Amino acid sequence: MSYLGVGVSPGNVPVYYGTNVKLIDKRVRVAELVLRCLICGLGVLAAVLVATDSQVKEIFSIQKKARFTDMKVLVFLVVANCIAAAYSFVQVVRCVVSMVRGNVLVSKPLAWAIFSGDQVMAYMTVAAVAASAQSAAISKLGLPELQWMKLCNMYGKFCNQVGEGVASAVIVSLSMVALSCISAFSVFRLYGGGNKGKSSARW
Amino acid sequence: MSYLGVGVSPGNVPVYYGTNVKLIDKRVRVAELVLRCLICGLGVLAAVLVATDSQVKEIFSIQKKARFTDMKVLVFLVVANCIAAAYSFVQVVRCVVSMVRGNVLVSKPLAWAIFSGDQVMAYMTVAAVAASAQSAAISKLGLPELQWMKLCNMYGKFCNQVGEGVASAVIVSLSMVALSCISAFSVFRLYGGGNKGKSSARW
Structure with a gap:
């Protein structure tokens, strides 16, 4: 396992590439902020x-x-995306503050809280997108076997706009999944490489 | 942070409760197997x-x-649950073999593979359940605003059986989410407590 460019040779002699770690760490943090x-x-x-x-x-x-309230799942989509956006806003502020202050590592409880929060958000947004995509598919294609007719023939403009919203929500949910991987790495790093001074050899 | 009963006193002197760790580790492994x-x-x-x-x-x-093929989302539900069941069967065999052999810790690459696999399965089953639950809700309640009629009045027996299937799938997805937390802990443990001989003081 050689995360963050830190290699452990098969023999035993662990090698610690300080500059690489800093560079990759910076990239991970920038990726996190962008996401x-x-x-x-x-x-x-x-x-x-x-x-x-x-x-x-x-x-x-x-x-x-x-209206979007005709389908309860669209209400769920709106609420889920509002929560995800608000949560991300708070996290963006935290990221910027820690970058300005130059704190590379957060504390363990905070890393755990971020990891848990990201996981919850990821599952919530994935569930909202899956349920909305299902309704969107029925609206677009209809289900003739069950006499559920296509709605998009009738409400073309409405359907297109919802489609754009769902497409944005898909990118949000994929980004949340990617972020939850990044925050998992952040927790691992605290356990594996946090006490660099003491035991970088652990890597 | 005192995972697995390993405590670090606020001062500095880390204390390592070997018996507690073994006991909690055993419980975690049993919980994993049961799930x-x-x-x-x-x-x-x-x-x-x-x-x-x-x-x-x-x-x-x-x-x-x-038939269930009338709704494509039910086909997705069936496929997702088959994949989750097959994956879990392989994992059960792995758990039993490692328990019989007495290997408490898996290798890092294997722990990462299990963590990634559990995450993928968790997202897949959550998405399948969310989409199916949405269709099930429309079938049960109808959407009069959109002229999508209730199906469960007409196909009562069919609906009930699908409902039981979806209920089982909900438990499967919740268990997968719980399991992905457990496998995250398993990865952390390898980084934080794997090299006990060398550096239990890290805790």
């Missing part, structure tokens, strides 16, 4: 796109309005 | 319940048959 900003932005975008979407259609002189 | 067996059994049960489900209904002398 969190992306989630924050796209989470808000997805929530706004879905929540502001509506279309009025006149059928035999009866006006029908399609 | 993997549960996933294997309930995964197969969910797949069988959904895949064997069908109901024929006569409407105005026309016979209509409801």
